[in-house]
Amino acid sequence: MIGCEGVRELAQACLEGEASAAERERLEHHLHACPACRQMVATYRRLFAALAEPAIPPVRPRLAAGVLARVEAAQRRRSVWQAVALAAALFVVGAAAALLTWGGIPQELSAAADSAPSLDAWTAAWGSVVGLAEAAAAESSEWLRVVPGGAAMLALLVAALAAQGFLVYRWRAPASLDGGDQARVTQ
Amino acid sequence: MMVQRRDEARGQDAAADVAAALGGDERAFARIVAAYERAVFAIAYRMTYDAAAAEDLTQEVFLRAWRKLDTFRPGEPLKPWLLRLATNVCINALKKRRPVAVAMVGDGEGDAREPASEGPDASELAAKGETAELLEQAIAQLPDDYRLIITLRHVEELSYEEIAGILKRPLGTVKVQLFRARERLRRMLSPILGDER
Numbered sequence A: 001m002i003g004c005e006g007v008r009e010l011a012q013a014c015l016e017g018e019a020s021a022a023e024r025e026r027l028e029h030h031l032h033a034c035p036a037c038r039q040m041v042a043t044y045r046r047l048f049a050a051l052a053e054p055a056i057p058p059v060r061p062r063l064a065a066g067v068l069a070r071v072e073a074a075q076r077r078r079s080v081w082q083a084v085a086l087a088a089a090l091f092v093v094g095a096a097a098a099l100l101t102w103g104g105i106p107q108e109l110s111a112a113a114d115s116a117p118s119l120d121a122w123t124a125a126w127g128s129v130v131g132l133a134e135a136a137a138a139e140s141s142e143w144l145r146v147v148p149g150g151a152a153m154l155a156l157l158v159a160a161l162a163a164q165g166f167l168v169y170r171w172r173a174p175a176s177l178d179g180g181d182q183a184r185v186t187q
Numbered sequence B: 001m002m003v004q005r006r007d008e009a010r011g012q013d014a015a016a017d018v019a020a021a022l023g024g025d026e027r028a029f030a031r032i033v034a035a036y037e038r039a040v041f042a043i044a045y046r047m048t049y050d051a052a053a054a055e056d057l058t059q060e061v062f063l064r065a066w067r068k069l070d071t072f073r074p075g076e077p078l079k080p081w082l083l084r085l086a087t088n089v090c091i092n093a094l095k096k097r098r099p100v101a102v103a104m105v106g107d108g109e110g111d112a113r114e115p116a117s118e119g120p121d122a123s124e125l126a127a128k129g130e131t132a133e134l135l136e137q138a139i140a141q142l143p144d145d146y147r148l149i150i151t152l153r154h155v156e157e158l159s160y161e162e163i164a165g166i167l168k169r170p171l172g173t174v175k176v177q178l179f180r181a182r183e184r185l186r187r188m189l190s191p192i193l194g195d196e197r
Helices: A004-015 A021-033 A035-051 A062-103 A107-114 A119-138 A140-146 A149-172 A179-186 B002-022 B026-048 B051-071 B078-096 B122-127 B131-140 B144-154 B160-167 B171-188
Strands: none
Touching (some): A004 A021, A004 B171, A021 A035, A035 B144, A035 B171, A062 A149, A062 B026, A062 B051, B002 B026, B002 B078, B026 B144, B051 B078, B078 B144, B078 B160, B131 B144, B131 B171, B144 B160, B160 B171
């Protein structure tokens, strides 16, 4: 036997098909003797019926097309970044190979690596990079012949690594958070 | 039983489509969108009560699904996985924008949103046979958690276990929240459901 206070929970369980046969029987027994609870269970029944027929608007046909357009746009963006990242990676590999083949480590940097780091060694290394830039500007057609190969390659290697780090970061960032999409969601 | 068989068949198709989509097949992904857009849209709509915003959120959910498809474990049902994504996207969006106030039917428990000042009263709308509209207005006044849980159970027809998995809550909590949400709805809608208790 159950009291009126237990009817709500049991009524919901019965309407969901979660109650055991014994529980259903107890509820029926109570409802037979209690018109008020019988009325309440009837309201639950109507509520469950209404919940099964929600007034949610239909999905517009263009929604799927919009999703696919955004997927394709994201794919295109990703392809471009992938190509750029691949080119950067190839460049890094090529630069490293060139460094090992022709340049070696610049004399100044080599000396700095052999001894404790000193201001003079870093100044000399920086000087060679500046020299590279000046030589490239002055004799752009012959810069590869003029500049110390190792310093040039080292500078390019650093630049390529920095660029690739940026590309990897940009590649992993979710494109859906690009300004336009986010603005539409948050209005 | 019919629903279960239909879901199993759909699940097998979905697994094949997921595998194809992972290989870059956009048509396979289009089939996934077509199969589940209604379910995702229902969640988004119930969380915003704004069809345009719900469409945007639905697109966002599928875009994320496309990106995260490689994290989907084959053999698991796709629908709960997608609805988990939908739930997260909608909750995050709700943190940034609150839904508009809706006409209030009358909740005795006190933590509903502000009522709209010029809505028709319950008996008037009921007389026009607008029970479904009144139900939506009542659901809109529920806390976010309750709206989600009611939608997952009664619109998406998920099991308690699936809901607990999606919301990352204990099974007992899901059952209690569902009971309270329905009880609150029953009280709010008592004028049209025919019981004043």
